[in-house]
Amino acid sequence: MTYSLTSEQIAFQDMLRRVARERVAPRANEIDRTDEYPHDMFELLKELDLFALPFSEEFGGTGSMLSACLAVEELNRVCYATPYLLVMQWVPCEALQAAGNEEQKKRFLPRLCSGELRAAFSLTEPQSGSDVSGIKTRAVRVDGGYRINGAKIWCTNSNMADFVLVAAKVYRDSDQPVGINLFIIEKNTPGFTVGPKEDKMGARGMASCPLFLDDVFVPDANRLGPEGNEGFKSVMESLALGRPIISARAVGLAQGAIDHAVEFVKSRFAFGQNVSDFQGIRWMLADMQMQTEAARQMVYRNASMIDQGASGLELASMSAMTKAFSTDVAMKVATDAVQLFGAAGISNEYPINRYFRNAKVLQIVEGTNQIQRNIIADNLLGRTSRKNRTGAPPAP
Numbered sequence: 001m002t003y004s005l006t007s008e009q010i011a012f013q014d015m016l017r018r019v020a021r022e023r024v025a026p027r028a029n030e031i032d033r034t035d036e037y038p039h040d041m042f043e044l045l046k047e048l049d050l051f052a053l054p055f056s057e058e059f060g061g062t063g064s065m066l067s068a069c070l071a072v073e074e075l076n077r078v079c080y081a082t083p084y085l086l087v088m089q090w091v092p093c094e095a096l097q098a099a100g101n102e103e104q105k106k107r108f109l110p111r112l113c114s115g116e117l118r119a120a121f122s123l124t125e126p127q128s129g130s131d132v133s134g135i136k137t138r139a140v141r142v143d144g145g146y147r148i149n150g151a152k153i154w155c156t157n158s159n160m161a162d163f164v165l166v167a168a169k170v171y172r173d174s175d176q177p178v179g180i181n182l183f184i185i186e187k188n189t190p191g192f193t194v195g196p197k198e199d200k201m202g203a204r205g206m207a208s209c210p211l212f213l214d215d216v217f218v219p220d221a222n223r224l225g226p227e228g229n230e231g232f233k234s235v236m237e238s239l240a241l242g243r244p245i246i247s248a249r250a251v252g253l254a255q256g257a258i259d260h261a262v263e264f265v266k267s268r269f270a271f272g273q274n275v276s277d278f279q280g281i282r283w284m285l286a287d288m289q290m291q292t293e294a295a296r297q298m299v300y301r302n303a304s305m306i307d308q309g310a311s312g313l314e315l316a317s318m319s320a321m322t323k324a325f326s327t328d329v330a331m332k333v334a335t336d337a338v339q340l341f342g343a344a345g346i347s348n349e350y351p352i353n354r355y356f357r358n359a360k361v362l363q364i365v366e367g368t369n370q371i372q373r374n375i376i377a378d379n380l381l382g383r384t385s386r387k388n389r390t391g392a393p394p395a396p
């Protein structure tokens with residue numbers, strides 16, 4: 001499968017590079033330092049009409065995963081939080097598209113795609129992250145809907161969200177769950193509370209909060225998919241399809257770290273010469289760029305496979321390889337960039353340690369890199385049915 005960027009995509013990339021440099025970069029340090037939600041960046045993304053980008057023309061999008069990857073790459077080159085706003089909008093959209101009924105799609109999708117509504121997605125619980133089957137939140141069948149009890153953690157954007165998609169095990173009349181379903185829980189629903197945000201070393205500006213569900217009544221109309229695992233499975237599959245997005249963010253982050261490192265070594269002197277003239281430094285920079293370009297090629301290919309309709313094991317493996325490789329590259333490149341700054345790399349006066357802290361987040365979210373390696377190995381070894389080896393939640 002091959003790919004090439006169309007002339008529209010190249011023009012789109014140029015436009016975003018300019019916007020990122022002129023309007024996003026000047027805000028990036030402040031968002032990181034204050035850890036405050038960047039309302040102005042949300043408005044900017046709305047103005048650029050990016051919330052619908054990967055979705056069909058019906059919602060104002062391009063239907064192209066490659067275009068979505070180009071956008072997040074350019075934005076992540078200068079700022080972590082701004083493209084995260086896009087991801088926070090895209091994940092619930094993908095879930096609703098995969099498992100929502102016509103009424104739910106009509107109720108939420110157009111307003112999510114326009115930026116009128118915001119949402120969040122919640123799987124992770126105190127005792128289970130990678131192992132989704134370990135969730136304990138219970139949705140018990142009652143007349144007209146469900147009563148939900150449980151606790152979630154790390155739900156990003158929940159403090160801003162108009163609704164949260166919450167995963168719970170469904171019980172009918174026995175102690176055995178009939179499966180996992182996602183439920184649309186709208187803000188201000190009685191019994192539903194969003195707790196105080198985590199104080200995070202990275203991914204700052206976007207709050208990740210615990211959720212408390214105390215006998216929350218959710219009507220049947222807010223259950224995604226039929227009762228049981230079917231809807232949840234299609235949501236998980238559709239979110240896995242979106243995995244090139246996080247890989248593109250990693251490529252953008254790595255390229256941004258290189259941008260800063262290049263600027264620094266060109267202006268720094270030691271032993272009577274410019275630091276960028278030391279061969280050891282030049283080779284470090286060359287390795288950083290080689291690794292980043294290799295990751296970029298994987299991301300563009302992975303995204304193009306999706307645009308060309310690939311599915312199944314070939315795609316799952318490619319997406320897992322691309323996520324693990326690109327985020328490991330981002331971590332390595334950001335670490336080397338801090339090294340090139342010397343002591344300045346540790347100082348908060350310089351932006352480079354922001355890249356280093358955020359690179360670590362990318363290796364953990366949307367299925368940790370160990371889980372990605374399990375997927376790759378399972379596919380190689382033909383062991384895809386072993387749940388403890390593959391259970392990778394692509395939670396944002």
Ligand SMILES: Cc1cc2nc3c(=O)[nH]c(=O)nc-3n(C[C@H](O)[C@H](O)[C@H](O)COP(=O)(O)OP(=O)(O)OC[C@H]3O[C@@H](n4cnc5c(N)ncnc54)[C@H](O)[C@@H]3O)c2cc1C
Binds near residue numbers: 200366
């Ligand atoms: C910034 C941020 C935002 C997040 N936002 C959200 C969100 O919006 N919604 C949401 O639901 N969750 C969210 N999460 C949670 C995230 O999805 C989980 O942290 C992730 O799935 C890992 O789960 P865990 O932290 O419980 O680690 P665990 O699953 O407890 O894993 C601990 C360690 O064991 C390793 N491990 C686990 N199982 C295996 C295995 N089978 N083989 C090899 N190694 C294994 C892991 O890779 C990891 O290194 C967020 C996390 C962060 C950091």
